[in-house]
Amino acid sequence: MAATKKSLQYVLRSISTGRRSFSALPQGNPSSSQHLINLEYQYIAHNYHPIPVVFSHGRGSCIWDPEGNRYLDFLSAYSAVNQGHCHPKVMKALVEQAGKLTLSSRAFYNDKFPVLAESLTNLFGYEMVLPMNTGLKAIIVSCCGCFHGRTMAVISMSCDNDATRGFGPLLPGHLKVDFGDANALEKIFQENGDRIAGFLFEPIQGEAGVIIPPDGYLKTVRALCSKYNVLMIADEIQTGIGRTGKLLACEWEDIRPDVVILGKGLGAGAVPVSAVLADKDVVLCIKPGEHGSTFGGNPLASAVAIASLDVISDEGLTERAAKMGEEFRQQLKKVQEKFPEIIMEVRGKGLLNAVELNSNSLLPATAYDICLQLKEEEFFLSQHTIQ
Numbered sequence: 428m429a430a431t432k433k434s435l436q437y438v439l440r441s442i443s444t445g446r447r448s449f450s451a452l453p454q455g456n457p458s459s460s461q462h463l464i465n466l467e468y469q470y471i472a473h474n475y476h477p478i479p480v481v482f483s484h485g486r487g488s489c490i491w492d493p494e495g496n497r498y499l500d501f502l503s504a505y506s507a508v509n510q511g512h513c514h515p516k517v518m519k520a521l522v523e524q525a526g527k528l529t530l531s532s533r534a535f536y537n538d539k540f541p542v543l544a545e546s547l548t549n550l551f552g553y554e555m556v557l558p559m560n561t562g563l564k565a566i567i568v569s570c571c572g573c574f575h576g577r578t579m580a581v582i583s584m585s586c587d588n589d590a591t592r593g594f595g596p597l598l599p600g601h602l603k604v605d606f607g608d609a610n611a612l613e614k615i616f617q618e619n620g621d622r623i624a625g626f627l628f629e630p631i632q633g634e635a636g637v638i639i640p641p642d643g644y645l646k647t648v649r650a651l652c653s654k655y656n657v658l659m660i661a662d663e664i665q666t667g668i669g670r671t672g673k674l675l676a677c678e679w680e681d682i683r684p685d686v687v688i689l690g691k692g693l694g695a696g697a698v699p700v701s702a703v704l705a706d707k708d709v710v711l712c713i714k715p716g717e718h719g720s721t722f723g724g725n726p727l728a729s730a731v732a733i734a735s736l737d738v739i740s741d742e743g744l745t746e747r748a749a750k751m752g753e754e755f756r757q758q759l760k761k762v763q764e765k766f767p768e769i770i771m772e773v774r775g776k777g778l779l780n781a782v783e784l785n786s787n788s789l790l791p792a793t794a795y796d797i798c799l800q801l802k803e804e805e806f807f808l809s810q811h812t813i814q
């Protein structure tokens with residue numbers, strides 16, 4: 428942690444004094460970072476604007492590039508690698524299952540998915556699970572600033588023009604409310620309650636910049652959803668599986684949503700796997716043939732997810748995220764005291780954190796520039812909000 432503090436202070440100092448040193452990547456060698464970046468630029472859709480670090484191998488929280496430079500990965504694939512890169516227990520489960528059986532389809536049974544379903548439902552306290560492979564496929568009342576994925580249904584809920592520009596027609600049939608504003612939510616429920624099936628929210632908005640709602644918000648949402656008979660649907664894809672210092676971020680307010688959506692960390696970065704947890708009165712509304720997924724519940728993903736959950740509990744990673752996060756924010760706040768004109772806020776829960784920068788004081792540098800500079804310091808963070 429001392430190294431973290433020193434390096435962050437260095438980064439901020441060099442930005443505040445206008446020094447920017449982005450060293451060039453090595454060229455020429457076909458397995459060099461620069462060559463691979465060039466290939467990606469030439470052949471892969473430009474739907475991301477990555478920080479120029481090529482991941483070559485990873486272990487725990489560390490990543491190495493092809494040149495052997497080591498980085499500390501604070502992003503962990505937006506919570507998909509909560510167990511650390513290539514956790515040996517997860518890799519063992521992956522390899523063993525890959526040699527045995529990878530896909531049955533749900534036209535048949537397999538010997539792994541029921542075992543996962545039992546441990547998922549026991550661990551999270553729900554009666555049933557619906558398996559999937561990626562983020563969200565649902566509708567309803569949602570929050571401004573939300574991010575639930577990139578299907579037509581969920582981009583229709585987005586307030587982000589970048590997500591919707593050029594796509595259409597967007598799906599009707601949903602309403603928006605400000606995240607954290609329980610009064611506005613109640614007003615919508617009062618006006619439309621009998622037509623609303625569910626309220627979909629992230630307990631902490633991840634993509635929006637780690638936005639934490641006011642204390643008591645989730646409890647009030649729980650009460651409102653029960654009062655107006657609206658399903659409370661928590662998208663814990665980024666916040667779940669220990670990342671925020673609780674197994675589910677909703678546990679910070681001791682509430683139980685009607686539906687919980689998990690993804691990312693469930694597959695420990697090894698396979699895409701997601702799941703919807705709810706009780707029978709909800710899950711059994713879906714009849715055979717009404718929903719499906721070719722890879723949903725596949726034995727490979729199930730074996731990996733069983734191992735991923737075991738690692739989280741056996742190694743106390745949830746408690747560790749709470750403790751490390753506390754320490755991390757304390758150190759960052761000390762850095763903030765030194766650079767109050769640059770750092771507006773340090774916030775987060777567990778190891779889902781953000782440093783909000785004052786773009787006016789940063790000019791002409793941007794948050795992306797800071798990430799590039801942090802890369803030189805062997806950190807690797809998300810570019811827009813520093814998460």
Ligand SMILES: Cc1ncc(COP(=O)(O)O)c(C=O)c1O
Pocket residue numbers: 505560561562563574575576577629633634662663664665666690691
């Ligand atoms: C809260 C949340 N929901 C849904 C998704 C979409 O998940 P996927 O990319 O697996 O579809 C994400 C991805 O970042 C997310 O952060």
